[in-house]
Amino acid sequence: MDEEKTNNPGEQKPDDNKDDNKGFSFEELQKQIQNALKNIGGNNSFIIPISPQKPPPGPQKPPEQKQKEDADKVLEIIKNFNFKPKEIKEYLDRYVIKQDEAKRVLSVAVCDHYNNIRRCLSGSESSSNPLEYVKQNILLLGPTGVGKTYLVKCLASLIGVPFVKADATKYSATGYVGGNVEDLVRDLVKIADSNSELAQYGIIYIDEIDKIASLTVDDGKDVSGKGVQINLLKIMEDSEVNLVSQTDMFSQFESVMDMMHGKGGKNKKRTINTKNILFIVSGAFEGLTEIIKKRSYGTQIGFGKEGTTNKSKSAYLKEAGTADFIKYGFEPEFIGRLPVRVACEELEPEDLELIMTSSEGSILRQYISDFDGYGIKFSLDREAIAHIAKEAHKQQTGARGIMTVIEKIFRNFKYELPSIGVTDFNASHETVTDPEASLKKIIFESTDSHYISLKNDIDKFVQQFAVDNAVILKFNKQAEKVLIDEAISSGKTIYTLCSMKFKDYPYGLKLISGSLEGNTLNVTAKMIKDPDKELSAIISDFYKKNGN
Numbered sequence: 172m173d174e175e176k177t178n179n180p181g182e183q184k185p186d187d188n189k190d191d192n193k194g195f196s197f198e199e200l201q202k203q204i205q206n207a208l209k210n211i212g213g214n215n216s217f218i219i220p221i222s223p224q225k226p227p228p229g230p231q232k233p234p235e236q237k238q239k240e241d242a243d244k245v246l247e248i249i250k251n252f253n254f255k256p257k258e259i260k261e262y263l264d265r266y267v268i269k270q271d272e273a274k275r276v277l278s279v280a281v282c283d284h285y286n287n288i289r290r291c292l293s294g295s296e297s298s299s300n301p302l303e304y305v306k307q308n309i310l311l312l313g314p315t316g317v318g319k320t321y322l323v324k325c326l327a328s329l330i331g332v333p334f335v336k337a338d339a340t341k342y343s344a345t346g347y348v349g350g351n352v353e354d355l356v357r358d359l360v361k362i363a364d365s366n367s368e369l370a371q372y373g374i375i376y377i378d379e380i381d382k383i384a385s386l387t388v389d390d391g392k393d394v395s396g397k398g399v400q401i402n403l404l405k406i407m408e409d410s411e412v413n414l415v416s417q418t419d420m421f422s423q424f425e426s427v428m429d430m431m432h433g434k435g436g437k438n439k440k441r442t443i444n445t446k447n448i449l450f451i452v453s454g455a456f457e458g459l460t461e462i463i464k465k466r467s468y469g470t471q472i473g474f475g476k477e478g479t480t481n482k483s484k485s486a487y488l489k490e491a492g493t494a495d496f497i498k499y500g501f502e503p504e505f506i507g508r509l510p511v512r513v514a515c516e517e518l519e520p521e522d523l524e525l526i527m528t529s530s531e532g533s534i535l536r537q538y539i540s541d542f543d544g545y546g547i548k549f550s551l552d553r554e555a556i557a558h559i560a561k562e563a564h565k566q567q568t569g570a571r572g573i574m575t576v577i578e579k580i581f582r583n584f585k586y587e588l589p590s591i592g593v594t595d596f597n598a599s600h601e602t603v604t605d606p607e608a609s610l611k612k613i614i615f616e617s618t619d620s621h622y623i624s625l626k627n628d629i630d631k632f633v634q635q636f637a638v639d640n641a642v643i644l645k646f647n648k649q650a651e652k653v654l655i656d657e658a659i660s661s662g663k664t665i666y667t668l669c670s671m672k673f674k675d676y677p678y679g680l681k682l683i684s685g686s687l688e689g690n691t692l693n694v695t696a697k698m699i700k701d702p703d704k705e706l707s708a709i710i711s712d713f714y715k716k717n718g719n
Contacts, residue, residue: 242366248331249372250292252285266325266532267318268525269516276513280307284449308508311453312488313515316569319453323376333363333373339380342399352402356412367443374449381454384500400505407508409446460487462495488514518569523560526570534574545589547596554600580606591617592624625655628665640677642690649696672702679706683713
């Protein structure tokens with residue numbers, strides 16, 4: 172866009188894109204926004220008023236400066252990358268159980284990748300004989316819930332680079348129905364606070380990659396995923412991606428705003444190179460084992476080939492070769508961009524036990540924290556953990572099954588225990604095998620603590636009522652007993668009962684404002700049993716005494 176056009180926002184531009192079915196051009200969009208702003212405020216600036224009651228903010232770092240400083244720190248980390256594969260693997264061991272081979276492969280590939288980037292950034296590579304480095308994009312195979320996604324997240328967290336995760340199923344070949352694969356790169360830039368220099372060293376992780384395979388059908392190939400594969404292979408190696416999407420109106424609007432505020436000069440970079448972005452893809456690859464079996468053993472499976480039928484799916488996936496992936500439905504050029512391939516192992520019940528007891532990212536840590544939020548110390552016996560692991564394994568969703576089983580067992584405990592004053596909750600084997608009976612037993616045995624908890628809830632309501640209405644409710648002993656008995660028999664909380672019983676009192680007490688000694692209302696048992704009748708009596712007595 173030339174300078175003359177930028178300085179004349181009101182000038183009409185010929186409709187050169189009249190027949191363009193893709194919508195407004197970038198220049199037309201900018202001109203319309205400029206005209207709209209001119210009509211609204213008379214200029215092209217946004218003015219943010221400062222409240223006269225508050226002093227203007229003191230000197231602060233502009234957001235752009237802070238973002239640049241943060242990005243510089245990460246770039247410095249990349250320039251000084253010195254992790255060893257064993258160090259990365261041991262870090263992953265803290266969070267992900269099993270998958271030793273996958274951890275080793277990932278650790279080596281990531282170290283090689285960022286060592287090469289460090290070498291390029293430091294300028295140590297010979298300019299006369301530069302190294303032709305083949306990027307080690309990674310393919311992870313394995314069933315759901317074995318830790319594929321968690322492995323990649325932990326990797327990105329350790330290294331400290333921008334990280335984007337997406338499902339392959341959300342993208343289409345055209346980008347109109349479904350997303351455009353180039354949006355992955357643009358999302359990486361957004362994660363990096365729009366710093367494309369930092370984003371170009373990030374990690375893009377694509378799950379469910381097996382879903383875009385063009386499987387062979389009776390009358391030929393299903394080409395629905397072929398276009399996505401072709402578009403992906405372009406960005407997985409070395410290509411320039413436009414930072415402003417043709418179909419993303421928000422990005423175009425943002426770009427216009429940058430130009431209008433002097434941030435979008437001619438020298439501002441509008442593309443990002445994908446050469447140094449590491450791509451990691453994964454999938455369950457249902458059906459691939461059958462292809463491998465046929466290749467390896469022909470049609471003799473189960474008829475004389477000893478040992479072939481006892482192998483696990485993960486064992487077969489470890490044997491997958493390029494030809495198998497091509498037969499599965501991947502383009503040769505696409506699978507060729509994924510030279511590093513490793514299969515994750517299936518999780519057994521004992522692995523799920525270890526996940527709960529040893530992993531720093533265990534779901535049990537979350538549940539301990541959840542109960543702690545209610546003042547309850549939560550723990551489980553080893554027998555309870557073993558039972559949960561067995562039930563989770565039956566779900567056939569890997570580690571995700573742990574959450575499913577635990578939530579179902581403890582949902583009612585989370586609901587009831589915070590209201591009955593329980594401070595310690597140890598889940599035994601009996602608890603997890605018959606949670607309903609165990610909960611009833613806890614409630615029965617917690618009568619004293621339950622009563623104390625309900626009494627504390629009355630005090631909380633009194634405090635809040637005083638804050639909201641400047642009136643102190645003073646419950647006598649009989650009133651407390653009647654209210655607590657009703658709470659226990661009805662199963663309702665003190666908060667709910669009091670909110671219902673005293674809902675009209677704020678308005679009623681305003682009618683007799685000033686007549687309450689010390690702004691205190693004595694709450695009796697009668698008031699708890701029939702609050703409306705007692706409020707009417709209080710108001711009636713007030714007006715009789717005052718001759719009205």
